Amino acid sequence: MNDHSPAESRRLLADIDLDALRANVRALRERAVGGARLMAVVKADGYGHGLLPCARAAREAGAAWLGTATPEEALALRAAGDTGPVLCWLWTPGGPWREAVEAGIDVSVSGRWALAEAEAASRAAGRVARVHLKADTGLGRNGSPPADWSDLVAAARAAERAGTVRVTGLWSHFACADEPGHPSIAPQQAAFADALAVAARAGLDPEVRHLANSPATLTLPEAHYDLVRPGVAVYGLSPAPEIGSPADLGLRPVMTLRAFLASVKRVPGGHGVSYGHTYTTSGETTLALVPAGYADGVPRHASGTGPVLVAGKWRTIAGRVAMDQFVVDLGGDRARAGDEAVLFGPGDAGEPTAEDWARAAGTIGYEIVTRVGARVPRVYRGERAG
Ligand SMILES: *Cc1c(COP(=O)(O)O)cnc(C)c1O
Numbered sequence: 001m002n003d004h005s006p007a008e009s010r011r012l013l014a015d016i017d018l019d020a021l022r023a024n025v026r027a028l029r030e031r032a033v034g035g036a037r038l039m040a041v042v043k044a045d046g047y048g049h050g051l052l053p054c055a056r057a058a059r060e061a062g063a064a065w066l067g068t069a070t071p072e073e074a075l076a077l078r079a080a081g082d083t084g085p086v087l088c089w090l091w092t093p094g095g096p097w098r099e100a101v102e103a104g105i106d107v108s109v110s111g112r113w114a115l116a117e118a119e120a121a122s123r124a125a126g127r128v129a130r131v132h133l134k135a136d137t138g139l140g141r142n143g144s145p146p147a148d149w150s151d152l153v154a155a156a157r158a159a160e161r162a163g164t165v166r167v168t169g170l171w172s173h174f175a176c177a178d179e180p181g182h183p184s185i186a187p188q189q190a191a192f193a194d195a196l197a198v199a200a201r202a203g204l205d206p207e208v209r210h211l212a213n214s215p216a217t218l219t220l221p222e223a224h225y226d227l228v229r230p231g232v233a234v235y236g237l238s239p240a241p242e243i244g245s246p247a248d249l250g251l252r253p254v255m256t257l258r259a260f261l262a263s264v265k266r267v268p269g270g271h272g273v274s275y276g277h278t279y280t281t282s283g284e285t286t287l288a289l290v291p292a293g294y295a296d297g298v299p300r301h302a303s304g305t306g307p308v309l310v311a312g313k314w315r316t317i318a319g320r321v322a323m324d325q326f327v328v329d330l331g332g333d334r335a336r337a338g339d340e341a342v343l344f345g346p347g348d349a350g351e352p353t354a355e356d357w358a359r360a361a362g363t364i365g366y367e368i369v370t371r372v373g374a375r376v377p378r379v380y381r382g383e384r385a386g
Pocket of ligand 1: 041043173212214229233239
């Protein structure tokens with residue numbers, strides 16, 4: 001792990017373990033019941049891990065589908081040569097509908113305006129638009145509300161007859177699957193079953209029906225249908241501590257965020273540390289400077305609480321996280337400039353995990369990895385040739 005090539009940053013880097021990602025995809029596929037296939041969600045630059053290497057590794061491990069939020073993410077997959085099924089779901093009027101249809105990307109439609117965009121794109125592209133109709137079964141975000149569903153379904157069926165659209169998918173998304181037993185889960189499943197029945201009566205016969213994100217993939221086999229749609233679990237994080245640790249779930253965190261100390265120095269007691277002097281040394285001590293800050297995705301909310309492994313021990317950030325750097329107090333321990341500081345990783349070499357950072361910053365592991373900044377080089381381990 002320490003054979004960094006000269007091109008690799010000696011400041012801060014995110015090690016991305018693609019073997020772990022492949023193993024996670026295989027583990028999740030094994031959990032999918034009834035022959036359900038797997039869509040690896042690679043939105044937001046693969047949850048901060050890098051869109052294209054993660055997409056390739058997920059395909060290598062048997063992901064039948066890839067899922068993105070924005071059309072730009074889906075088009076980037078095609079531009080890189082991915083030819084398999086891709087669904088993209090976060091659309092706005094005037095978006096690149098035609099480019100997506102031309103590229104054979106499946107598009108999500110939650111209402112009549114979006115269906116009209118898909119039909120227009122189909123006519124412009126001279127190609128049938130592949131559409132997944134999304135039902136709002138209770139999340140209250142995107143998706144057609146039940147009152148509009150039969151109208152949307154009928155319009156989509158008419159578009160199929162007109163030859164512009166093929167309804168390839170019917171789908172929805174959970175609000176609280178990360179809280180097993182939450183009272184919204186069963187009603188959402190029932191609402192989805194109703195939506196499927198309405199669509200079937202209207203004559204729709206999709207290739208895939210899908211509902212399960214990571215927590216539902218891990219805890220709700222009855223929600224797997226034809227396709228499970230995990231995101232965070234692909235990257236080896238647990239969707240929620242109460243569902244289990246990654247190891248409990250047979251997953252391995254993919255990202256390790258490591259820095260190299262920029263300075264180590266002795267200072268006297270009573271020395272203020274970082275902006276605002278919210279930390280003061282209690283006696284003569286050694287301060288180490290970690291060259292990572294909120295511009296790199298280290299949450300400023302973790303000032304005074306974020307954990308980092310330096311010189312063999314967990315340390316807590318001393319004072320505020322600045323834009324580019326933070327300080328740790330090594331007490332009587334020794335270190336040198338250039339020594340490694342591991343912010344988070346799988347946790348089995350004594351380092352904190354993304355979940356530890358989430359707790360320290362009052363957020364979720366998803367945000368910790370996804371927010372790692374564009375300035376941080378991703379270094380891929382286990383990349384396959386070709
Ligand atoms: C992000 C997302 C997912 C994946 O969610 P995880 O909790 O990361 O598994 C699945 N479906 C939709 C619609 C999403 O937006």
